[in-house]
Structures are given as C-alpha cells and as structure tokens.
Amino acid sequence: MLKKLTSKKTTYHYKSLSDKELVILYRRDNNSEAFNELFTRYQSKIYSYIYSMVHHPDIANDLFQDTFTKVITKMDKNYNEEGKWIAWVMRIAHNATIDYLRKAKRFVNITASKSEDEGTDFFHRVEDEGSLNAAELYIQQEDKKRMFKHISRLPEDQRAVVMLRHYDELSFKEIAEITGVSINTALGRMRYALINLRKYFEEEQPSENDHAL
Amino acid sequence: MHSNQTDVIRYVMDEMDPSERLTFEKKLLSDENLLIEVESFKNTWKRTHSVPKVSAPKIVQQQILSQALTHADAKSNTTLISIISTHKYKIAAGFVLIVTALFSWGPKGVLEQTSSLVSNNNDTERRLESSVTNSKDRLELGFENNGQNNVQDKSLKPWIDNNQVIRFAGTTDLELTAQPSLNLSSEYSNKLRLVNDKTGYSSQSRKILLTGNTP
Numbered sequence: 001m002l003k004k005l006t007s008k009k010t011t012y013h014y015k016s017l018s019d020k021e022l023v024i025l026y027r028r029d030n031n032s033e034a035f036n037e038l039f040t041r042y043q044s045k046i047y048s049y050i051y052s053m054v055h056h057p058d059i060a061n062d063l064f065q066d067t068f069t070k071v072i073t074k075m076d077k078n079y080n081e082e083g084k085w086i087a088w089v090m091r092i093a094h095n096a097t098i099d100y101l102r103k104a105k106r107f108v109n110i111t112a113s114k115s116e117d118e119g120t121d122f123f124h125r126v127e128d129e130g131s132l133n134a135a136e137l138y139i140q141q142e143d144k145k146r147m148f149k150h151i152s153r154l155p156e157d158q159r160a161v162v163m164l165r166h167y168d169e170l171s172f173k174e175i176a177e178i179t180g181v182s183i184n185t186a187l188g189r190m191r192y193a194l195i196n197l198r199k200y201f202e203e204e205q206p207s208e209n210d211h212a213l
Numbered sequence: 214m215h216s217n218q219t220d221v222i223r224y225v226m227d228e229m230d231p232s233e234r235l236t237f238e239k240k241l242l243s244d245e246n247l248l249i250e251v252e253s254f255k256n257t258w259k260r261t262h263s264v265p266k267v268s269a270p271k272i273v274q275q276q277i278l279s280q281a282l283t284h285a286d287a288k289s290n291t292t293l294i295s296i297i298s299t300h301k302y303k304i305a306a307g308f309v310l311i312v313t314a315l316f317s318w319g320p321k322g323v324l325e326q327t328s329s330l331v332s333n334n335n336d337t338e339r340r341l342e343s344s345v346t347n348s349k350d351r352l353e354l355g356f357e358n359n360g361q362n363n364v365q366d367k368s369l370k371p372w373i374d375n376n377q378v379i380r381f382a383g384t385t386d387l388e389l390t391a392q393p394s395l396n397l398s399s400e401y402s403n404k405l406r407l408v409n410d411k412t413g414y415s416s417q418s419r420k421i422l423l424t425g426n427t428p
Contacts, residue, residue, distance in 0.1 A: 026285070030288045032278075032282040035278075035281045036278055036281070039274070039277065043268060043274060044266045044268045045266060047267060048264075048265070048266045048267050065273055065277060068277045068280070069280065072277075072280055072284050073284065076288075144263050144264065144265045147260065147261065147263050148265065151264055163264075166261055166262070166264060167266065171228065172223075172226070187219040187223065188219065191218055191219075191222050194225075194254050194258060198257045201260065
C-alpha cells in the first residue's frame with residue numbers, strides 16, 4: 001500500500017483510496033485533497049451523531065468544528081494508523097459532546113428545555129434519498145422525525161451506543177473503547193436502549209390508533 | 214450482565230463468529246421465548262435505520278476544509294525548517310568536512326603550483342649560474358638600481374677566442390626599472406654591448422646576459 005502511494009506529485013483517484021491511504025497522503029504529503037475526501041466520506045455521520053446527542057444546530061456546529069480542529073491539528077501526533085480513522089475521529093467527537101453535556105447539565109436540564117420545534121433545521125438538511133413523490137416523502141419525513149424523537153428520549157449513554165452503531169457501524173469493541181466502558185457494558189446499554197425504544201413505539205401505537213378513529 | 218442477554222444483542226447486531234452463531238441458532242430452535250425476544254429486538258433495531266443522516270451546514274464544511282488546507286500549507290512550509298533542525302548536526306558536520314577538504318586541498322595546490330614555479334626558476338638560475346661558473350674568464354660587473362642601494366655584483370671574466378675576439382658570458386639579476394651601468398675595469402670592455410638572451414628567461418626572472426656573441 002505504501003509503495004503504491006508515491007511521494008511525488010501524482011494525481012490520485014481519491015474516491016478509490018482507502019481511509020488509511022488518504023490519511024497517509026495527508027500526513028506525509030500534506031495533500032489537502034486527501035483530507036477533503038476523508039471529510040466528505042464521514043462528515044454527515046459525525047455531524048448526525050453530534051446533533052443526535054445535543055439536539056441544537058448551533059451547538060452541533062460548534063462541536064463539529066471543534067472536533068475537526070482537533071483532528072487537523074492532532075492527527076500527526078495522536079492518530080495511530082493501526083486503528084480505524086473514523087473510530088479515532090468519533091472518539092474526539094464523543095468526548096467533545098460528553099464534555100459539553102456535562103457542562104450544560106450543571107446549569108440547565110437540556111432535555112427539559114427541548115422544544116417541539118427543535119430539530120426542524122435538522123430535517124431540512126436531511127440528505128435526499130432518491131426519487132420519491134411528495135406523499136411518500138412526507139410519510140418518510142414524519143417517520144424519521146418520530147424515530148429521531150424516540151432516540152432523543154433515550155438516556156445519553158444508551159443513545160451514544162445506538163448512534164455510534166447506527167451512523168458509524170462501529171463494532172462493540174470500538175464503541176466500548178470510545179465510550180470508555182467494557183464490551184459487556186456497551187452491549188448491555190444497547191439492550192436497554194432497544195427495550196426503551198420498543199416501549200416508546202408501543203406508547204406511540206394507541207395515539208396513532210386514536211388518530212385513525 | 215447475563216451472558217445469555219449479551220448473546221441476544223451480539224446475535225441481533227451480527228457480532229458473533231460463525232460457530233457461535235450456529236450454536237445460538239440451535240438454542241433459538243429449542244427456546245421459544247428467546248426466539249420472541251430476538252425477533253422483537255431485530256424489529257426495533259430495523260426501525261432505527263430510518264433515523265436520518267444530516268450534513269453539516271455548507272459554511273461550516275468550508276471553514277473546516279480551508280482550515281485543513283491552511284494547516285497543510287503551513288506544514289509543508291515548515292518541512293524544510295524541520296528537516297534542517299532535525300539533521301542540523303549532520304548538516305554542520307558535512308559543512309565542516311567540506312570546508313576542511315577545501316582548505317586542505319586549496320593551500321596545498323597553491324603551494325604545489327608555487328613550488329613548481331620556484332623550482333623552474335631555480336633550474337633556470339642554476340643553469341645560468343653553471344654557465345657562468347663554467348666560463349674560463351670572469352669580469353666584475355655591477356648593476357645599480359636607481360634610487361635604491363641594492364647593488365648586485367657578479368664577477369665575469371673575459372676570454373679571447375681563436376679570432377682574437379674578447380668574449381664573456383654571465384648573468385645577473387636586474388630590476389625592470391633599473392638602468393644598467395657597467396663598471397668594467399678594462400679598456401677592452403668599451404665595445405661591449407648589452408644583449409638580451411631570450412633562452413631560459415621568464416617574466417619572473419628577468420636577467421640580462423652580457424656577451425660579445427649573439428646567442
């Protein structure tokens with residue numbers, strides 16, 4: 001792999017390169033195009049994770065920017081190429097988010113202050129998923145909104161495990177490392193998260209039936 | 214947590230290796246409650262897949278990318294400096310080595326050149342001196358440097374050839390600006406004339422051969 005990436009000025013087909021190769025190009029050759037490709041691949045997953053944890057667009061923007069400032073400045077020293085790059089970035093994003101939530105809890109209960117309108121901006125920026133007609137699109141949007149609300153009701157530690165698994169497809173070993181717990185604890189949190197979500201869906205059923213009547 | 218409970222999640226999340234998976238599936242066939250729980254978790258997890266992904270605002274994306282570009286530029290600018298600072302001792306040692314080599318070669322070369330010139334001059338002088346010492350007769354000859362007191366005398370003795378012509382040969386150092394003056398004690402020297410002998414003379418050693426015979 002390293003032999004394939006020459007240090008001379010070469011035009012690469014960045015989309016075909018692996019994360020590891022892109023990281024090498026950025027670290028060794030200061031190739032900003034390689035970083036652009038890495039960023040494009042993962043920005044929505046990282047941003048969605050942060051947003052799902054804080055539920056506020058401005059705060060999510062700040063935390064997202066802080067995360068990437070650390071990624072850019074500390075990648076040379078702190079990132080070990082043996083591990084997945086996205087797992088390393090997610091650890092930074094997770095730590096930034098948890099730090100923010102801990103600080104915020106000292107002053108206000110953010111879950112209590114959440115309004116119904118929050119998240120509107122989020123759903124306006126949801127990535128387009130193809131050619132759906134207006135009715136289908138509306139149903140899908142409503143479904144997504146509902147699901148997002150359910151997930152936002154989960155306790156932070158459970159929500160973090162669900163989102164890290166959902167957005168970044170990380171293994172439980174990686175999730176355990178990022179969140180600083182054992183694999184069994186991470187699995188347990190996922191179990192409780194699924195039990196809670198099931199409960200929320202069941203709570204939702206009667207109200208949907210009421211609307212139908 | 215109970216190992217059976219973690220196994221359910223590992224099975225639903227597809228985190229089991231094939232042998233574990235087979236064993237667990239066998240257990241599912243014999244345990245209806247376990248099967249119901251697994252299916253319930255599978256459905257719930259499937260529903261979470263509809264949670265949307267959202268991109269960061271464009272302005273935030275642009276700020277981050279420009280930050281990365283600036284950082285990369287700054288890094289490439291400092292690369293040369295860092296190479297120098299990392300290998301400063303090697304560079305200094307190399308420089309000292311080159312300077313030492315130049316110094317040791319330079320003066321030596323100059324000395325060699327100088328010594329070769331000196332030896333050429335010495336050879337010429339030696340040859341001329343020998344011609345003087347081999348001459349049978351000698352006479353006293355002096356050149357005066359006008360305005361200076363460094364007068365050099367050479368003794369040259371005349372000799373007479375078969376045709377009764379007086380002849381003499383010899384050399385003496387001469388300053389370029391010097392006006393030669395002959396102080397010959399004999400009357401025979403009245404007809405002597407100063408001739409330039411171009412053989413064996415160089416610009417470093419201007420000398421005049423006094424002879425009655427043209428070389």
